[in-house]
Amino acid sequence: MPAPFALLPKLGRFTTTLGLSLSLFASSLLAPATAQAEGEIRIAEQFGIVYLLLNVVRDQHLIEKHGKAEGLDIKVDWTQLSGGSAINDALLSGSVDIAGAGVGPLLTIWDRTYGRQNVKAVASLGNFPYYLVSNNPKVKTIADFTEQDRIALPAVGVSVQSRYLQYAAAKLWGDKEFNRLDKYTVAVPHPDATAALIAGGTELTGHFSNPPFQEQALENPNVHVVLNSYDLFGPNSPTVLFATEKFRNDNPKTYKAFVEALAEAADFAQKDKGAAADTYLRVTKAKIDRAALLKIIDNPQFEFTVTPKNTYPLAEFLHRVGAIKHKPESWKDYFFQDAKPLQGS
Incomplete structure (x- = not known):
């Protein structure tokens, strides 16, 4: 575990970082994304087990394998970022071709590029419960957070954790109060937030994690x-991969190889949790005991699959409260309709 975040009272830098990120996001909407040539793909992921399918794809060189089946030698570039805002910025600036982030950032970028870059999801990365945890004994429900508390999440107002918190707030206080807890949230990468929460002694008393x-x-x-995200939606797909319509159309063989690689990785991880755990440790160099990791992955609520599940309730909610302008009629509006996934929600 990394050293505790040297953290709050230095909340100002989070505000500065957020403002810069939002500014970059707005400017990137005006700049045309630069698509890679067929045979090249750049993938941005974040932190956690929810990205394990990408670890398998990388470890087993599955994109390259399926590319060769199409008669194509594919060059794959991997990068790691933190937060949906940074991921969305990277995709729209043309720095990456495939973006890994929560359903929250997906719906934001789908809405803002509607009729232009037409960003949509490629596939889910699986179904996983996300927990809002706290080290404050007075906080039993989200109604117990006060001005003295701060809740860490990957990106304020955009990340899927932020959107889940807004959904929970609306459920408790009504739609007009959906952003009631936003003022208590700060953007902190998961490893740093976890270390700070365990160490205690800071204003950071909550972490919507993964x-x-x-x-x-x-x-x-x-x-x-x-709070458990499954209590809000039931089993659901919190994290997805998405791309621009231009990349998909201009690179059909590369795109197909990626989709096929991801489907193979999902089948591998779901059938052999031990091998999946070994892959995660090998690729991420995570400082976690293998037995502890395997216990987490063996959770019956975990499912490694490319098929999205229960993403639409969040999409409908975000439109209802005005967070997105366009209302999708179903999950198919913000997912590319490829051979995989076949059925979703």
């Missing part, structure tokens, strides 16, 4: 679950 960071935090007896 696996394995939420499970690592819960090993501390002072940390407890405040």
Whole structure:
């Protein structure tokens, strides 16, 4: 675990970072994305077990394998970023071709590029519960957070964790109060937020996390679950991969190789959790015990699949509260309709 984040009271830098990110996002909407040539693909991922399918794809060189089946030698470039805003900026600026982020950032970028770059999801990365955890014993529900608390999440107002928190707030206080807790949230990468929550002693008393960071935090007896995303939507796909319409159309063989590689990785991870755990440790160099990791992955609520599940309730909510302008009629509006995934929600 990295050293505790040297953190709050230095909240100002989060505000500055957020403002810069939003500015970059706005400017990138005006700049044309530069598509890579057929035979090249640049992929941006974030942190956590939810990106394990990409670890398998990378470790087994599956894109290259399926590219060769199409008579194509594919060059694959990998990068790691934190937060949906940074991911969206990278995609729209043409720095990456495939973006990995939550359903929240997907719906934001789908809405803002509607009729232009037409960004849509390629596939899900699986179904996983996300926990909002806290080390403040007074916080039993989201209604208990006060001005003295700060909640870490990957990107304020954009990340899927932020959107889940807004959905929960609307459920409790009504749609007009959907952003009631936004003022308590700060953008902190999952590893740093986990370390800070475990160490305690800062204003950071909450973290809307993802696996394995939420499970690592819960090993501390002072940390407890405040909210489970499955309580909001049931089993759902929180994290997806998305791309511009131009990349998909201009690079059909590369795109197909990527989709086929991801489907093979999902089948591998779901059938052999032990091998999947080994892959995660090998690729990410994560400092987590293999037995502990395997216990997390063996959670029956985890499912590695490219087929999206229960993403539409969040999309409908975001339109209802005005967070996105365009209302999708179904999940098919913001997912490319390829051979895989075949059925979703």
